[in-house]
Amino acid sequence: xxxxxxxxxxxxxxxxxxxxxxxxxxxxxxxxxxxxxxxxxxxxxxxxxxxxxxxxxxxxxxxxxxxxxxxxxxxxxxxxxxxxxxxxxxxxxxxxxxxxxxxxxxxxxxxxxxxxxxxxxxxxxxxxxxxxxxxxxxxxxxxxxxxxxxxxxxxxxxxxxxxxxxxxxxxxxxxxxxxxxxxxxxxxxxxxxxxxxxxxxxxxxxxxxxxxxxxxxxxxxxxxxxxxxxxxxxxxxxxxxxxxxxxxxxxxxxxxxxxxxxxxxxxxxxxxxxxxxxxxxxxxxxxxxxxxxxxxxxxxxxxxxxxxxxxxxxxxxxxxxxxxxxxxxxxxxxxxxxxxxxxxxxxxxxxxxxxxxxxxxxxxxxxxxxxxxxxxxxxxxxxxxxxxxxxxxxxxxxxxxxxxxxxxxxxxxxxxxxxxxxxxxxxxxxxxxxxxxxxxxxxxxxxxxxxxxxxxxxxxxxx
Numbered sequence: 469x470x471x472x473x474x475x476x477x478x479x480x481x482x483x484x485x486x487x488x489x490x491x492x493x494x495x496x497x498x499x500x501x502x503x504x505x506x507x508x509x510x511x512x513x514x515x516x517x518x519x520x521x522x523x524x525x526x527x528x529x530x531x532x533x534x535x536x537x538x539x540x541x542x543x544x545x546x547x548x549x550x551x552x553x554x555x556x557x558x559x560x561x562x563x564x565x566x567x568x569x570x571x572x573x574x575x576x577x578x579x580x581x582x583x584x585x586x587x588x589x590x591x592x593x594x595x596x597x598x599x600x601x602x603x604x605x606x607x608x609x610x611x612x613x614x615x616x617x618x619x620x621x622x623x624x625x626x627x628x629x630x631x632x633x634x635x636x637x638x639x640x641x642x643x644x645x646x647x648x649x650x651x652x653x654x655x656x657x658x659x660x661x662x663x664x665x666x667x668x669x670x671x672x673x674x675x676x677x678x679x680x681x682x683x684x685x686x687x688x689x690x691x692x693x694x695x696x697x698x699x700x701x702x703x704x705x706x707x708x709x710x711x712x713x714x715x716x717x718x719x720x721x722x723x724x725x726x727x728x729x730x731x732x733x734x735x736x737x738x739x740x741x742x743x744x745x746x747x748x749x750x751x752x753x754x755x756x757x758x759x760x761x762x763x764x765x766x767x768x769x770x771x772x773x774x775x776x777x778x779x780x781x782x783x784x785x786x787x788x789x790x791x792x793x794x795x796x797x798x799x800x801x802x803x804x805x806x807x808x809x810x811x812x813x814x815x816x817x818x819x820x821x822x823x824x825x826x827x828x829x830x831x832x833x834x835x836x837x838x839x840x841x842x843x844x845x846x847x848x849x850x851x852x853x854x855x856x857x858x859x860x861x862x863x864x865x866x867x868x869x870x871x872x873x874x875x876x877x878x879x880x881x882x883x884x885x886x887x888x889x890x891x892x893x894x895x896x897x898x899x900x901x902x903x904x905x906x907x908x909x910x911x912x913x914x915x916x917x918x919x920x921x922x923x924x925x926x927x928x929x930x931x
Contacts, residue, residue, distance in 0.1 A: 469546040471555035474539050477502060477688045478642075479594035480741060483572040483802025489559035491582045494907075496807040498895045505899070508592050508750040508892045515889035519880065527641050530851045535645040538596035544649070545620035551626050552593060553657035560587045564669045567913040569766075570660065570752060572744045573678030575804055575818030576774040577766075582806035583782065585910035587667070588677070589660050591629075591748060592741065595621075595649040596642075598606065604643050605723045607696045607730035613689065614647050620690050627655040629747075631740035635698040636728060637707075637854045638821070640721065650740040654691070656751035665759060673762040673913055673930075678744040678750055680769050684733035685740075695740045696730040699771070701823040701856015708733065713855045720853065742771045742820075764917065769928040772829045775818045777923045779833065783815040784919065785911060794841035796870075796876075797898075798830060803850040803890070808898040813905050815843070822847050822885060827858040827866070834869050843870040844877040846894045849887040860884050 470672040475482055477500075486501030498505035518529055539547070569581055569588040581588045597617060602609045609630065618630050633648040639770055642648075653660075664674065684704050687697040697707030706714050710727025738745050749765075768774055779796070786793040797814035799805070803823055809816040817833060819826035834840075845867055860881045867874030878894030880887045921928045 471547075471552045473537075474547050474595055476551065476594040476596045477537060478534060480536050480575075480802050481590040481593055483758035484573055484575060484578045484588070484804060485556060485559055485590060485791070487804040487806055488578050488581055491806045492561050492585065492587065495882055496895065496899070497805055500802060500891055505895065508896050512889050512892040512896065515668060515892060516880070519883040519888060520597075520888055523886070528849055531641045531644045534596065534642040535598060538598040538646040540598050541614065541617045544595070544597055544617040544637065545624050547595065547621060547625070549625040549651070549653065550657055550659060553653075553659035556589060557663040558657050560663070560667075565672065566666050566669050567673045567675060568664055569675045569677050572742055572771075573746075574677060574679065574742070574771055574774055575678055575799060575801070576772075576778040576816070578804055579782065579806050579809060579818070580739065580774075580778050580814045580916060582810070583911045584913050584916055585783070586707060586913070587797055589663070589862065591736055591745060592650055592652045594741075595651060596646045597649050598646050600645065604636045604640050605718065605725045605728060607636065607728055609632045611688070611694050611731060615651075618649065618692055619663055619689065620650065621651075622689075625651075625728045627653055627657060629693075629745055631685070631693055631695055631738075632688070633695045633698060634730070637702045637717070638698065638700045638850055638852060640854070641851045648668050648740075651736070652745040654745055654747040656748060656755060661755055664755065668759070671760065671762070673764055674752065674756045675764045676749060678746070678765060678767045679739075679742045679771055680767060681739040681771065682736040683739040683743070685735065685737045686731040686733055687735070691928070693737055694731055696728065696733075698741060699739060700821050701825070701854050702884050708853065717855045734770055751840050762930055764784055764928060764930045766920070768925060771820050772818070772826065773925045775829070776833045776836075777926060779817040780803040780813040780837070781919050782809070786815070786906075787812050789908060792841070796840040796843045797885065798843065798845040800826070800846055803846045803894055805895065805898050808895075808901070810907055811904045812898070812901045813914060815840075822850070822858055823856045824858045824862075826857065827862055833868060834849070839869070839871050841870060841872040843867055843874045844898070845875070845879070845892065847876045847879050847884060847887070847889055849883070849885045851888070853885065857885060
């Protein structure tokens with residue numbers, strides 16, 4: 469099984485890996501890194517046409533697009549973690565770096581790494597696995613249908629922990645014909661260690677990115693847990709016990725259920741997509757000590773805790789470069805453009821998803837920050853009127869905070885949250901920003917480290 473065929477292209481980690489590695493190759497990210505800018509007009513027209521289909525057909529097309537790249541159940545045991553690691557490191561240019569990051573996926577971290585011109589090696593990857601005959605609202609059935617495949621994957625890869633994730637709220641369309649196997653390295657793969665030893669300068673800094681988010685989950689077996697739900701619009705309590713919002717959502721989608729029945733959680737563990745598995749830390753400490761590198765630990769409680777700090781760091785940097793520092797670029801999930809953020813002199817603020825919680829986090833940032841003249845907002849569409857979805861008018865209200873220009877970027881507000889053409893349009897519209905600036909030299913890590921070390925929402929320690 470080729471690793472490029474096993475890893476989801478629609479996942480956060482993959483999108484962030486593409487965005488950062490392309491930046492380090494001095495490239496932007498058309499079509500979320502999956503195609504050249506020249507085909508964006510055609511893709512935009514095609515996806516826009518799909519958005520005008522009846523809702524049932526839109527949802528079917530979205531689900532099929534994900535199913536087509538999922539791994540057949542019978543082939544899961546062929547996946548090898550070391551090949552996955554080589555696939556990751558193969559994205560980056562081979563040169564010397566003064567700093568590198570390893571650990572949790574995070575969009576703000578992607579911008580931080582781009583600013584200091586450093587690679588990031590994800591701890592977590594998503595392996596989408598095909599399966600049939602399981603209703604999206606049947607998490608127990610999903611676990612039973614794929615339990616054997618999970619055991620085979622772990623038997624073949626003793627350095628992995630499997631977080632089998634089932635989210636019938638936000639991933640409803642995708643999980644109609646697949647399941648989400650999120651794997652985390654508990655031991656440092658040889659390909660990661662080799663890449664770091666060949667790439668880091670003497671005396672470099674190795675930064676461990678540790679998101680402390682935890683989620684209720686169920687122990688299935690050694691190194692195998694099942695997570696019902698995920699960070700987003702619904703709360704852990706709603707996933708477990710249901711409630712008015714869940715019942716209404718299930719009713720709207722014609723489900724025979726009014727709450728979800730899933731294997732009872734027996735504890736909280738690192739969240740499948742964003743949380744850091746601490747067992748990896750020992751290998752990173754040993755590697756840093758053996759090579760004489762500084763080891764820094766960047767710790768935060770939730771993914772968006774890093775977003776205000778990184779936005780403010782960029783704004784300060786732009787001011788020092790003599791730029792207006794009056795532009796804010798708000799991004800969502802895997803829709804990231806570090807190259808255009810710097811070319812446009814924008815402060816990047818990353819949101820996890822299109823939910824009320826992310827909307828509230830952006831609103832809080834705008835409440836505390838000096839006003840921006842321009843705010844551009846990119847919204848990811850997942851095709852579902854899910855629990856906790858922030859409506860388009862709520863986002864429009866935040867754009868009104870801009871003193872001069874507040875605009876959606878690449879977003880068809882009439883189609884949201886089934887605006888699949890945003891995957892092609894967002895880059896096209898960012899590339900049309902009229903006033904741009906030369907690409908700056910990389911920021912010194914010492915400056916970023918000092919700035920982040922003063923933020924109360926973060927913990928940055930060296931040693």
